[in-house]
Amino acid sequence: MDVKDFYYDLPQELIAQDPLEDRSSSRLLVLDKKTGEMQHKVFKDIVNYLHPGDCLVINDTKVIPARLIGSKEGTDAHIEILLLKRRENDIWETLVKPGKKAKPGTVINFGDGLLKGTVIDVVEEGNRLIQFSYEGIFEEILDQLGQMPLPPYITHRLKDKNRYQTVYAEHEGSAAAPTAGLHFTKELLAQIQEMGVKIAHVTLHVGLGTFRPVKVSNVLDHHMHSEFYRIEEDAANMINETKKNGGRIICVGTTSCRTLESAAAEDGTIRACSGWTDIFIYPGYQFKILDCLITNFHLPESTLVMLVSALAGREHVLTAYEEAIRQRYRFFSFGDAMFIQ
Incomplete structure (x- = not known):
């Protein structure tokens, strides 16, 4: 399977x-995964495609202000870091720019020394392990000094940091937002529940690996980064009950989809669990739990385009993308949405 196919x-x-x-009020392209038929709607019309007895699965992770700008002790060289994964003892796996200025032993100051980071090791792909020292509570200092880690294709500064959070964001830990969820308002979710649609919360802390370009020509050689997920008892029961009663499981975003498919048993049931997943879904994959997907428009040749192609077929997906371009849809994180049913 060639990456150029996507x-x-x-x-x-x-x-x-x-x-x-x-x-x-963003636009919504509705795609029939079997026929490839398309309809053009507005996102709040999603209510017309949900039925009583369905279960909507949302990822309630919260993005942390993971981008820190600091200076190297001794030279005052400008260094930018992105927090990727929390380890123990105030150690984080980070992405550092420029990496060549961050050899082990390097000390970086943030906010006039309010926060200090010492590079202790280099891990795979040039990421750095940094141990932080500070007085007080790390999360509060991060809130004060950190910026939202917007993807590199967004060049505008975000006026309100909450616009890169879903309205149901709860558990801190993501380096990127589960962007399909950005289209929901509290009022829309309340309306959906009143219709008799269940809403199950799962958590997957989105890492940057999700957006990492596929650098190998053969898709099967690509390795996904692992991300932490958790499914609580009540969500597992809600999902299993929906399946048993013939309702549909509708995932909001590829992250909710990957969480469920990582935890699914062969018989399509799920149990409460937590752990790390590096599941890679591409055409040929047989979905065990998911029936429908609400998602955004993804980058060319990305693992996310491969995931939606696994669900709706590569030809249907690429035809829908061409149509979205013709119709001047907005793409990527702050863009419009797609409902694959």
Whole structure:
């Protein structure tokens, strides 16, 4: 399977730079995964495609302000770091720019020394392990000094950091937002529940590996980064009950999808659990739990385009993307949505 099979040509101006004022007024392309038939709607019309007895699965992770700008002790060289994964004893796996200035032993100051980081090791792919020292509570210092880690294709500064969080974000730990969830408002979720649709919360802390370009020509040689997930008892019961009663499992975002598929038993049931997943879903994959998916438009040749192609077929997906480009949909994190049913 060649990575080029998942390429499409996107005009730069269709990459959404800012979130819409009203989250639920983004556009919605509805795609029938069997026939490839498409409909053009507005996101709040999603209620017309959900049925009583369905279960909507949302990822309630919260993005941390993981981007820190500091200076190297001794030379004052500018260094930017991105917190990727928390280890023990205030050690984090990080992405450092420029990496060549961050050899083991390097000390980096943030916020006039309010926070200090010492590079203790180099891990795979050039990431650094950094041990932090500070007075007080790390999360509060991070909130004060950190910036939201927006993807590199977003060049505008975000006016309100909460617009890169879902309205149901709860458990801190992500380096990127589960962006399909950004379209929901509290009012829309309340309306969906009143219709008799169950809402199950799962947690998957999104790492940057999700967005990492596939650098190998053969898709099967690509290795995914692992991400931490958790499914509580009540969510597992809700999902199993929905399946048993013939309702559909509708995942909000590829992260919710990957969480369920990582934890699924062969018979399509799920149990409460937590752990690390590096599941890679590409065409040929047989979904065990998911029936439908709400998702955004993803980068060409990305693992996320491969995941949606596994669900709806590569030809259907690329045809839908071409149509979305023709119709001037907005793409990527702050862009429009797709409902694959």
